[in-house]
Amino acid sequence: MLHFAVLLRKNLQSLILSILVVECIALPAHAQSPYTYNLYGVPGLIDMPTAQSANPNELATTISTFEGQARTTLTFQITPRLSGSFRYGTVNNTGTFGDGRLWDRSFDLRYRLADEGRYRPAIAIGLQDFIGTGVFSGEYIVATKTFNNRFAVTGGIGWGRLGSYNSFQNPFGSRFNTRSGFSGRGGEANLGDLFRGPAALFGGVSWAATDRLTLLAEYSSDAYTYESNLSLPEDQFNHRSPINVGLNYQYRPGVNLSASYLYGSVFAVGATFSLNPGRTSNVNGRFEPAPLPVAPRPARHISPGDWGTGWLGDQERETNIETALAQVLAAEGMTLEALSLTGTTARVRLRNERFDALPEAIGRTARILTHVLPASVEVFDIEPVIEGIPTTRTRLRRSDLEDLENAPDSTWLSYARADIAPVSDGLAPRAGLYPRFTAGLAPFTESSFFDPDQPVRLGIGAELSGRFDIAPGLSLSGSVRQRIAGNLDGSPVSFSALPRVRTDAALYAAVDEPYINHLTLDYFFRPGTNLYGRLSAGYLEQMYAGVSGEILWQRNNSPLALGAEINYVQQRDFNQQFGLRDYDVITGHASAYYDFGNGFVGQIDAGRYLAGDWGATFRLNREFRNGWRLGAYFTLTDVSFDDFGEGSFDKGLELEIPISWALGQPTRQNINLNIHPITRDGGARLNIRNRLYNQVRESNETQLRNEWGLFWR
């Protein structure tokens, strides 16, 4: 059991991480056909899968361990039928590779082909570890039938690892007889091996004895050939029986614990933390103070004097209006950029640095306007600026605000009556607003997950940042960081056949003195209708300095956006002062972004990467309207898989968690987790802090409609 304790400790870092992320924000699970997560972190029995899908959008982290092995799996139910998993596994292989431990990253996909019917079972097809070294590789077709909502019977056929015990010749014929098996480099999709080699049958039963306790038993088709070949001592893992038994207990909603006895040999334990990003967190709703209520105007026939436009042109009264508006907006954490008044209309240019959803900023501004503007002003054009440039305006009628504030169905009615349109013309900024200097001191964290030697690398430190807004769209900003603690400098430095454009990360992370994280002059501008531009120069990121130019075409309400970016950069000194190294490169991409409208956004970037290689990056994001984002990407370039090295090509997962979701308070801060298991030099892109697409899209009508529920919040 001592060994077990070591294993557990090795996984403690990832455990703590999962708890930090999941435990404090866990959600009640939704009652559906009951299912549990297996040791591979997918809906299943103990070591075998079932045909069940998790609840739509469920995100589950499973940590499991038994003698000689540990697995941490992140599984996301991408659509109601399709799920994807990323797994970081360790296999103890004393005596085979020297360091005694194999760290392995793998990806799964599973698709439910058929729903369960009255007589028909649910049927699913799964690819386990289809990109990776192949240690866990196996494919399966499985059927599950539930009875009485408590009892479930599963039977399936497996290949690869899942076709290794009591196997028979491939049922698809002799063409499918050979399977190449373990590949040292890993990373390639093992497509040529899918459903090849011998096959074997597996099956099992589960019984939900109570609402929280499920008992499980299975017949496994995995012979654990790889582990058995290690000739481990008798007291360690040995495959003696295909039968596994176990139980799964719901400790509380969102947290399940499992225990099982495997292969007549060892005990296994597991824990699953699950949540649904599309549901409210367990803080349940929003707690920020209420907005100012609408101040209705007195009826015109009762006090006609209030409705006059005599105030127009009265410099003192106009200044008073502007000052009052700026002050109340500031109290709400917003900045009045510009104000333009006529007798009946107001254009209000607004900088929102507080609310995660723009409609809340727009809705609160509109209500403030009902307090400060004379009664004759009927039309409010509220124009949020992004990096100082206008994007869209939301036109609201004051009488609608008065009518709808407390009306049933006020949310939809107010959206229906709002008129959202693009705006690109200049409006003189308020006197005294520019130039403006802001500075801040804050802690920072940096992280790297699941590299080949260490599951979690973290760094913390202090960051002093400053920003000098020179004119609308033009700013100078920078940050200086001082690391306090961390283990990122221990990242592996390995051989590379390419220019070392990213693999020197550990040398950059080893700096003990203060260093310049970035220092750039940025200019954002509108070159034309539906066009947005950015020019940046300076120390763009940790490793590169140079110049960068970007242009984006995005029409309001159009799902498609197109962009182009070109950069000339030179590598920075490892100490990240002002000095530069010799390597320089012209890099740039043409990009297409497409919002599929069902929460999925796709992106393709094609062009030249930092090492001078040419290729394209493919990215798919699942975005929730509350700000959660889960994404996956991969990059293929003209660098061969051999030259790329471990992993074969660049790929990764991204997770963005809005802090507003976890706290129930408005804030524009996010937690970003980038799971980029192997950083190599091929397919590496420049890190630009402020690319246009995601910033500009926030004020697009589609986005405003998606978040309009917060207009009256």
Add this chain to the structure above:
Amino acid sequence: MGKKTIAALIFGAMTLAGCDTARDSAEQPTDIISRAVQTVRSQLSANQPPVDFRHLLTREAIDAETGPVMLAHVEDRDAYAVLSLAGQNRGILTWRATDGITLSLQHDIAIASRGLGQDIMSGDISTAYPALLHGSGDAVRIHDYLDGEWQIERRSFYCTYAVQNTESIDIYGINVNTRHVTEACNNPEFSFENEYWIGQGQRIWQSRQWISPTVGYVMLQHLSRS
């Protein structure tokens, strides 16, 4: 005792939110961290004794207030607050506690709240109100909530009304004769029972109203004479 006393009470004593996360200003990263700490701390110390300042209130202090005031009690959070009138639009009165939480009342029936968490975004009581006054019959109430992705989640309730009895209630030295009416509402997911104490001129002097599954009931009482 004058306005100062109630103001002091209000600042010193309570927050309707029941947890300490409601303070807000322009964002700084450090604020977020300190608020996260506060959230965790308030969750850890959820069993703090509630601050009940009702014994400090006097008729004299209430009458010295320039505007009307109400007393509110969020039962599940054991939080008390004095509400003052913050806005009036199309016959709906918005009452505000000092920590910024508001309740919007139409004929003294809550049709919206802000800052309680799972708030009522808007409500429809157009058939419920006549039935309530009548003290019999049935009606449909509609509440709009926000789901986890900020979409409106509409909940309708079927409600029945009944007069329980007549009661004389004491509100800090004034005696009011009321009829006690109950409103029993349900839908397949939830059920709740609101209570109203209705005095002369159909004024609802006191009530106990359900907001949402996670907020629960709010007790409301008019403190001012009119």
